[in-house]
Amino acid sequence: MIRRTGQRRLAAEWWLVALLSSALALLLVHDRTTQGLDALLYDVLLQFDRHDPDPRILIVAIDDHSTRETGAWPWSRQVQAELLGKLGEADPVAVAYDVLLVDPKAGDMALGRAMAGPAPVFVPLLMRAPGTNGAPFDIIPPVPAVREAAAGMGHVNLLPDSDGKVRRTQLIAGDERGRWPHLMVLMQRAADPSADLPEEGQRPLLIPFAGSAGHFPTIGASSVLRGEVPAELLRDRLVLVGATAEGLGDRYATGGGNPGGILPGIEVQAHLLDGLLSDRMIAEASLWSRVLLALVPLWVLLAALRVLQPWALVALIAGLAVLLLAAAAAALLGFRLWLTPVPGLAALAVVYPLWGWRRLAAANSYMIEELERFRAEPDVLAPAGPLPSAPDPVSRQMALLNDAIGQSRNLRRFVTESLRQLPDGVFIADRSGAIVLANAEAEALAEELGLAPDERDLPALYARFQPVPAAEGRLEPEGSDLPPWPAPEEPGRYRARSASGRSFEIRVAPRWSASGELLGWVVRTTDITTLSEALRQREDMLEFLSHDMRSPQTSILALLADIGGQQVDPQIVGRIESHARRTIALAEGFVQLARAESLPYQPEPVNVADMLVDALDQLWPRITAKDLNVELTGEDATLFVAGERSLLTRAVVNLIENAVYHSPPGARLRCSIDVIEEQGDPMVTCTIADEGPGIAPDHLAVLFERFRQAPGKGQGNGVGLGLAQVHTVAARHGGWVRCESRVGAGSTFVLGLPLLSEPEEYPDEGEAPASSR
Structure with missing residues (x-):
């Protein structure tokens, strides 16, 4: 009953911990509380995904040297038209001109004509947030001349995380007023017309940053304007034109393969285009996938809490953490899927101390209840006195424990004293046979057998006993002769004699610990000399009844049969015969009853x-x-x-x-x-x-x-x-x-x-x- 109560309490605590930890894991998954740790882990893992850039990508940078040589930015539309004309003459696959051209200026028509050249040119539009009149954003396209001449328009929006770093973007952006692909999606389709456009409503994708600044080949815009760049360098290339000069504002803190680095916007776009071309863009896992990744290892640990030892639980937690990290790394690097393990890791980190706390609380409460119940039970050996005043629960628990220990000591003393007063000899030995406790009768028997104080062990005790003679063994109580040491690891009942002729019944039983380990033996010796003598006398009496008493009666019957026709009163002969037969029947009845009561079989x-x-x-x-x-x-x-x-x-x-x-x-x-x-x-x-x-x-x-x-x-x-x-x-x-x-x-x-x-x-x-x- 006590054990079932403790088990029910622990089961209730387990369910409480399971529900609380599961709720915590779901909360972490749903509200992205661990987003900072997610991003940090993502950045670390993505550093193992470095690769060479697509050789078709080339950046034409409006860098510091170009602004010093050509003039401060923004350049006139005529200069920009000349730059685009030079690029178009080299026959690139396509040009992404990452410059906002939303304000009308002189030379727009010339810029438009340059964009309409042989190479397709894609330009960005501006999505300014917040918009006017409560709109989430305003859509500002390029000037008409540019808009009409460009091969396509796309947005260049990037989505910074809560830490301010750029890691993701939306490939399709807009609302009911219109939807526009990302500028790099247009470049991807220019390189591979069979590439599918992203689906509307697609979740943002993570940009696979493959390196730090300067990862992609770059030439200065001034070099192109001066005609110093060979046409072969630009031919069949995907040219990205954008500003990299200091002070132009187009710079972003990025994560991923460039943790903590600052990249110009045009290099961010280059990493995005490289990911699209190599099909290395990274998608975020669905909510259900993240929920499963958080709950499955958690419930594996919860199931183990009821069966494993603490050291095994620590090893299991470490193993589950490694598996979670390995699963996240495999999904990211192998399947291009970001499946964050941080909520699962946080749940594992919380559940073990939470379970330890609740289990300790349950064990503490259970122990106090049992100590209170133990104290309330009547103790005829040593009635419990009043407990000392306890100012707090811990002090009361210590007082109850001290009281229980005192009662246990009294009980042990009582058992020891009772053992010493038993009429039979009792030896208690350890697993090696050394006698650790013996009562008064056992001590007297050891002295009678001639055991010296340094010989008080079971091997020496066994050696002092003698087997019962075969002729008398049948007169002893049931049991076999005492075997030699070591004793078998099972209870046994034996018989033996001392040198003085005393007969003993010896019962040997092993002592086992609660875990099943052999602790030693208990040997009880009972003096059955008087009983053996009584059995011998009984056997003699049965022999007397069976032979000595029946033989005369049989002789009487034989004599009566021999009288024959002699002159003897038949009535007297009948009476003598009746009494003789009754005496024989009485002896036979005694023998049969004695056999029924004592015959071993x-x-x-x-x-x-x-x-x-x-x-x-x-x-x-x-x-x-x-x-x-x-x-x-x-x-x-x-x-x-x-x-x-x-x-x-x-x-x-x-x-x-x-x-x-x-x-x-x-x-x-x-x-x-x-x-x-x-x-x-x-x-x-x-x-x-x-x-x-x-x-x-x-x-x-x-x-x-x-x-x-x-x-x-x-x-x-x-x-x-x-x-x-x-x-x-x-x-x-x-x-x-x-x-x-x-x-x-x-x-x-x-x-x-x-x-x-x-x-x-x-x-x-x-x-x-x-x-x-």
């Missing part, structure tokens, strides 16, 4: 039907002499009981002999075998029914006692030991014997024995044909 399977037939065969001459009609039912059944065959057969003989004795000549004697249920257990019954005078109710209660006879025909010729022998045999075999009788209606005796095996099928008693013998 090993149980063996005995077929009850064979036993009944054997008993009938032994008494068949007397049955025939009375001309009795025997009806036998169930003699073909195979019903086994465990027992000693001779004792059981003799018991059945006694029952049949009793029925024959009380049956009138020519009467019917019914014998049957059946199977019944007795308190849920199958019992084999052997029923003997006669048609004798019956037994009065007041004699039925004492019928199976010694020297008890029911009144009836021939009373005075029996000795009253036959039914007592039947009762003794039945009891020794775990069975019973019962009698049902009415005066003038005969008697029915039923012997019941436990069934050893399932009976074979045979007809019911009412359907079976009765056989006569």
